[in-house]
Amino acid sequence: MTVNGDVIGRVGATGAVLAPGTTTPRPPSEDPFYYPPSGLDGYAPGTVLRSRPIEVALFGVVPQQVSAWQLLYRSNDLHGRAEAVVTTVLLPTPGADGPEPSDRPLLAFQSAIDSVTDRCAPSYALRRGAWAPGSITQLEWLLVANALRRGWAVSIADHGGSHGNFGAPREPGYRALDGVRAALHFTPLGLRSDTPVAAWGYSGGGMATSWMVEMAPTYAPEIDLTGAVLGAPVGDPGRVFARLNGGCYSGFPALVIAALARSYPALARVIDADLTDDGRRRLAMATRSAPLAVLVRMAFHSIDEHLSRPLAEVLAEPGMQAMFDDLRLGDSTPACPLLVVQPVHDQVIHADGVDDQVARYRRGGASVTYIRDRLSEHFSLLPLATPLALDWLADRIAGRPVPEQEETRTVWSVAAAPARWRGLLDMAATAARIVLGQPLRQESEPPVPAAPTLAA
Template identity: 55%
Template sequence: MSVNAEITEGPLSGGVLPEPVGQSRPILPGDDPFYVPPAGFAAAAPGAVLRSREVELALLGVIPQKVSAWQLLYRSCDLHQAPEVAVTTVLLPFGADPDEERPLLAYQCAIDAIADKCFPSYALQRGAYSPGSLPPLEMLIIANALERGWAVTLADHEGMGGYFGAPREPGYRVLDGIRAALSFPPLGLDAATRVGVWGYSGGGMASSWVAEMAPEYAPEIDIVGAALGAPVGDPGETYIRLNGTLHAGLPALVVAGLRHLYPGLGRVIRDHADDEGIRRLDKIETMSTVEAVARFARDDFDDYTDIPLADILATPEVLEVFDDIRLGGRIPECPLLVVHPVHDQIIHIEDVDGQVERYVEGGAHVTYVRDRLSEHLSLMVISAPAMLEWLTDRFAGTPLPPSGTTTVWSIASSALSPLHGLLTVGRTAVRVLFARPLGPN
């Protein structure tokens, strides 16, 4: 019910929001009163549900999905732990009995954009129009968790600002979204629920922050494992490598967002970028991921600065940002499965090797699989069976596989992936395409 949804208010709401009438598609988050913080929200505990509504999901906004879904507005915090609100979309398998025990999967979509039309809470709704955004395509992966009977939470982990590439705060928002899901009565979960974490690419980066921040921010959550696919590792190095390439729009998206979070970076950009460079950063904030990559292919920020880009990258303000957004500075306590293509055309293998090395040196249990044959996009699908089986084992309490690094020709034929895994993922994709109920058969 994405259009005329019943809205349930929490104790701090201060009244019932008006329901949209006659809308043909859901309202964008920036215009939707559901996302407006209620008065006094900052006094609530992190993860407290402030507002909820039932919604209807659809693949690409068109093919309705048979799954129970709600949106939760809850109290969280930003990069500096100042109170803010965030939204997560929570799912139960079709026809699920909330009294049955089940695990919770925190799946982080690859939002990889600033525009709110790319947020999962909007892009996954029936009637949503978000061409070029990535979360709708990930419904084909998320459905596999529902087919196994799991509950799922899909946080808008970039926050209302859509700050792609920001450190720490994606972890805060996801962890508070987990707290909100565990306390939301229709899901039937509780504090003892086992929680798994999963994401790929930009979602893998956000999931890394979840795993890193959990020990200090939400130690009470029973996170039994985090599956990290192509998790970026070092966003600063990724920016340097991708600038001027076919994928130059991705680092431009990161810079466009982070300039609002880091005053020093914003000042450097204002001082040294010309008017056209600033206009391009402003424009990219309105674009979906695919649109930004297509529009800014081979764009070189060196063409829009009054001094060489190398000199800008060497300034203390930029180096501070690069150091802050690098993953691996905090050590997860949950076991990790990391997968990455050796020949990834977007995220260099060395950057993920470095992230894993920092985790291992800090004492984390990491099973790291490097895939020789896949590239960035294909590995997301090919690795899904291994991720699902590994998470299933963590929920079941199965003994962990050995910690260590393995380089394979394809993860699809590795010990982590069952032979029928890709067929099962394919069958689930067919169920999504044909609007079949999503839940255990």
């Protein structure tokens, strides 16, 4: 093992690390690169334990012309125990125009992993040769690559940890922040300890980004977190759980149950005592499947059907109430300015829960610009809001003040203004380059400009 360097040859006694260029990567549970070294408690959070260059590919098939590495670093879980986590760090194609390395900002992108299986961890799903059908991260690559096109560095942490703790509180923030620490000190990225850092995530990634900005003031105050965009960031997972159960998107409650049983004894007791045999089979399926597959297979299945007593009775137990209280966002105040975007008619994350999350942040003194979109629904808002998100973050990175205006606005569409049309055209050009495996930026191409931020 090397610290802040490449792993060459064997790691421990378990086998060799896959060489760069290998097209059949092992999933994390079978890859020795992910195994923590002995004496993990002795390393400071964010310490790079080992690194390796990798190849990134669209859907595991189309190689991408970017520079990419995986960093294994020390972080903490929900209970403060040391753990080893991986982040994927990326730079634009070498030689492309962009900021000087010393001036390059870092974007911490939190993917909507929304899964327990390790095949959906970003560090696996983004690799060439990865087999992760149904992974949301593979779809999000078409959007996050627009940050690389601007010349930014990007860190995409496995914020669910090695066990895929989808929905857990606080620890996604620890993992994302420690991934930033690791990236800032990883020499090939050319960053500094005071490099401006922006954060972005949507849906499950918006929830993880919320935990990141909530934990940052106390857990990683030295990071220059300039701003964060939270897209449909869940707000109150307990309310979302109750609303989705039995409907078209009831796979999400099943995934949350599968992920949180290890962290909350009250939930584990319910599974042991009250879940039917068919319920156990479905929970096992959710544990090993990608989120899109779970959504299809669990559509319109109510948890009530798989319990030996009414769900309302289970949810009323003090231990379960305490768990959902622990999952609720907004009780810690972020120090950086926030942009929150939310569909008014979101069929997955209802707007009232996000309204309340924003209200809790504001009561704590946070600066929150909140835009509610009438025409978008849950899945369309992420791509439509990408130009707005990146332009807003570019302004924060540049040190421009947040414009003074109404803090909450409801618009017909975040993509309706001419200022956003250029961004959507740039996204289409980026997507074409991704699909064709071309460089995201040519050496002669001018930087993508930041449009007026909030003309929506």
